[in-house]
Amino acid sequence: MDNEKNMPFLQHLEELRWRLVRAAIAVLICTILLFWQQSWIMDNVFLIMLDTNFISFRLMCEWFGICTEPVSVEIQSMNVSGQFSYALLTSILGGVVIASPYIFYQLWLFIKPGLKENERKASSGLIFYVSLLFLLGILFGYFVITPLAIQFFGNYSMSDKIQNIFTIDSYMGMMLSTTFYTGLFFLLPIISYLLTSLGVITSDFLRKYRKHAIIVVLILSAVITPPDAISQIIVAIPITILYEIGVFASRRVEKRKNKLS
Numbered sequence: 001m002d003n004e005k006n007m008p009f010l011q012h013l014e015e016l017r018w019r020l021v022r023a024a025i026a027v028l029i030c031t032i033l034l035f036w037q038q039s040w041i042m043d044n045v046f047l048i049m050l051d052t053n054f055i056s057f058r059l060m061c062e063w064f065g066i067c068t069e070p071v072s073v074e075i076q077s078m079n080v081s082g083q084f085s086y087a088l089l090t091s092i093l094g095g096v097v098i099a100s101p102y103i104f105y106q107l108w109l110f111i112k113p114g115l116k117e118n119e120r121k122a123s124s125g126l127i128f129y130v131s132l133l134f135l136l137g138i139l140f141g142y143f144v145i146t147p148l149a150i151q152f153f154g155n156y157s158m159s160d161k162i163q164n165i166f167t168i169d170s171y172m173g174m175m176l177s178t179t180f181y182t183g184l185f186f187l188l189p190i191i192s193y194l195l196t197s198l199g200v201i202t203s204d205f206l207r208k209y210r211k212h213a214i215i216v217v218l219i220l221s222a223v224i225t226p227p228d229a230i231s232q233i234i235v236a237i238p239i240t241i242l243y244e245i246g247v248f249a250s251r252r253v254e255k256r257k258n259k260l261s
Contacts, residue, residue, distance in 0.1 A: 030096075055143070072155075097183070134183045185239075188242045189245040
């Protein structure tokens with residue numbers, strides 16, 4: 001372990017390079033498999049959200065009484081390479097998502113030798129929680145936020161004379177960005193944990209601005225969901241829970257620091 005800490009700078013770069021190469025190989029393998037099944041994925045993962053039989057719409061109708069209407073939208077590709085580009089992009093992003101636990105693990109193996117013994121113990125299980133929260137965020141974005149947005153914008157019309165015809169760039173861009181960014185947003189507790197460990201924030205700071213955070217959450221929920229209270233609550237509750245988990249994680253870090261001091 002001491003040898004790893006005392007490695008020259010170039011050896012650290014070499015170590016990082018091979019960690020990134022391993023992560024890239026994992027992403028490449030997943031990307032190839034997804035690209036091979038691109039037609040099925042497009043029909044059953046992305047375009048299925050235009051169907052009222054999509055599982056999220058069925059459950060909302062059964063549980064909350066919010067039954068959706070069919071989304072009368074046509075999807076067009078306006079560029080020569082439009083369909084190929086998004087088949088490749090969705091395959092790469094899907095590969096990153098599927099391989100994300102392995103990517104996080106490789107980054108952890110690179111960082112771990114530079115940590116002290118107590119820091120390694122405090123960070124045990126961090127990769128599991130990072131992977132879990134990121135994948136939960138992806139699922140929440142895919143099954144909750146994105147369907148609500150597509151349902152709202154797909155059925156919204158200023159006039160009966162205007163027909164909704166989405167380009168593949170617009171449709172896929174919204175789906176991919178919303179889902180992927182939600183996955184990153186779910187890492188909020190991890191960010192709170194790390195910032196507290198670095199002394200940037202405290203649990204008192206997070207508690208002090210809790211009311212402000214709740215207001216921001218409600219505004220965010222109103223922006224990304226259809227204009228009905230139930231949809232906004234469905235989105236606001238998990239985000240608020242994440243904030244509280246961040247406060248709890250921050251408090252745990254402070255207790256650990258107090259024990260060591």
